[in-house]
Amino acid sequence: MIDEFGIALSAVTAHVATNLDNLAIMVGLILTVGQLRTLSGYLIAQGMMLSAAYFVSAGLETGLPHQVGYLGFIPIGLGLYALVGRYLGADSTAAEQVSKSHVLAIIALFLSVSFDSFAVFTPLLADSGPSYTAPILFGAGLSVVGLAVGGAALASMAPAKVSRLERLEWLAPYVMIAIGLYVVINTGTDIT
Template sequence: MLAHLSMAASAALALIATNLDNLAVMVGLLLTAPRTRVLGGFGAAQVLVLGGALAVAEGVETAIPGWTGYLGIIPLGLGLWGVWGQWHADENADQPADLKRGTFLACFVLFASLSTDSFAAFAPLLADSQPAFRVSALFGAGVAALTLGFVGVRLVENAREGSPLVKKLERFGPYAMIAVGLYVLANSGTDTLV
């Protein structure tokens, strides 16, 4: 039971860390667009990302079972790329984007495009896990997605200007991806290489 709770908590933290950019965009959109469109688009994007990650994980398990641990290279590489990008960021890069009012489909596409890091983190994590632990991970990720939606609504209600804290927390996303990549590499048949 403790192992399942740990997996759920780890997946929740991974989803939150890789979706802080989505949270920042959500806050901006909630200031200008109807709440149902924004939250519906965010929720649908998370279902697509987690469902796609699960499909990839189950496909990889049957196609190349001995090599699933090497999928950890993907989030590790993307995380390192994100850290490198933070170190070399232009001073103008942290200017807030001008967010326009959008439809459900526009919100969905925007959130889905910002969730590629979540997909890159969850596909190897789920592929390297036993089916029972996949359920725990998906449960934890689902709770985290609901929590992010709630936090986004509360941030808008408490401060219509948004929160500078979200922008600062967003910098932790690449580090979470590095941690997931190292976990997958170290907790599989590839652990002799790391």
């Protein structure tokens, strides 16, 4: 029993350590897009990432790790779309343009910065015996829920008197472009 607890605690630690970028993105998106859409996208993306890590570790062959960097073009495109709309005089703000995006765009954004978690959990699951699979996934799931609750709590600490859009509206497109560039440039180094 102590071994299962230890491996679950290791999974929590590994997931938190590889999801600090997701936490920062989550807080920003909650403030600009809204809590329900952001948390739904984050939870679905993490479920997809952990499922993929499990299936790849079980021996499925996939070319996903080599193409995952291309996911960075999604936030770059969303950021450029918001900037073009702003400079062409569109009436809607950048945050409203991003919030009009389907939850799939938010899921893709979280997936694009979750490759480090995928790279950690795939070998962890592959190298562990079958009796440790459930504790690893339980620990990671516990971390996912904890980070979602923590992100929502951090976002709620913002001063209530300042409008959400006034605080971050101008910054949203630039952050999305920077995240996308990070994913496109850095993912190749995560694979090696």
